[in-house]
Amino acid sequence: MLLHNANILVIDDDEDVLVALRLLLKSKVKEVIVNKNPNTIQSLMQAYNFDVVILDMNFNGLVNTGNEGIFWLNKIKKQNPNVDVILITAYGDIDLAIRSLKEGASDFIVKPWQNEKILGTVKELLEKKKKQQPLKLNLDSETKIIGESEPMQDVFVKLKKVAPTDANILILGENGTGKDLIAKAIHDNSLRKNMPFVKVDVGALTETLFESELFGYKKGAFTDAREDRKGRFETANGGTLFLDEIGNITLRQQARLLTILQNRQVTPLGSNQSIPIDIRLICATNVPISELADEERFRKDLIYRINTVDITIPPLRDRGSDITLLANYFMDFYAEKYGKGAFTLTSDFINKLKKHHFSGNVRELQYALERAIIMAEQQHLEATDLTFSAIEQPHAPITQKETNLDAIERNTILSVIEKNDGNISKSAKELGITRAALYRRLNKYDL
Structure with missing residues (x-):
């Protein structure tokens, strides 16, 4: 990324520093936002997509240990792990510099600084970011997978490795996480991409339909069989067969499926002639692999057959900044679909999104944005425009009572500071101790 395309946030309680950095940067970057109050960081980062944050290490001017800067550094990295943070301080403490880099800072600058040093550091970070762009799949226009979070980057790494192979893939994940999109992405990036991609929701098939849908039938094989019909295996020949909700099929259906996969041929109902098949198999289920391994529910030999490689799609609540990315994508998509012009998301709208559990994952987010666009009476979406369906009920987190005294003290300190x-x-x-005592505990627990 070039310097003139960058968005920079500067947080420092010294008005002179803010003025100096704004004058230095405003003509060289796309946008520079300055603010003296660190409590505004969260809302500013929601309103703008910053590439670099320049952050003072000491606020209030009372105790200059740098702990406040490191506290806000951790807050920033938690909200957006990809943003670069440059810490500045008037105290050239090398130990503090090393600690801040360990905590996730990209660089450390001592006041008073040289302007060339600031500009050089920002340029270097932007160039480094350009070389380390998140992995993207070479997807066709119909398949969009949006995500820059670390869990999704892990998924992309796996996809890049397995897509060109013929390995059977098992996709795991909760309902609504986009398992079907991942399956299509694997096909689109495989050597079979110009051949058929056939999807079957096997969990919805009865015993009778399972046989006829997957294996096909000959005319007269049963009462309503008025003509020959190819099964899904034969239709997908040369391409990819995607069996969704594989965890819901019966043990008898599993036995039939295992036979087909072992022999690599199908026999249509009403026929004695077997048909060779050449398919790449992708399966998906919302059943955890530990439950799937229960032989009373699922055959282990079939698990091994369909699970050369497994890919787990993370739930939306674990994908951090992807929630905002996806919300903006769905906002633009439905605004265009319904011809309602351009919309923007306010910070309170985004805050409400981030506080929601999203039991229904990306699908729930999609429908929430569609509903908001349809019902909106203004072009900026407020928190009041966002409603969630009662269908998805958040699950109460399972908590375990902590009994270790150090852990209790550490968690209490974190809770009070937040x-x-x-x-x-x-x-x-509030904790009933002095500032110095609190700082000693922050150092003790490496906070």
């Missing part, structure tokens, strides 16, 4: 938005004075007062 409650007070990083204000060390307020946190120390």
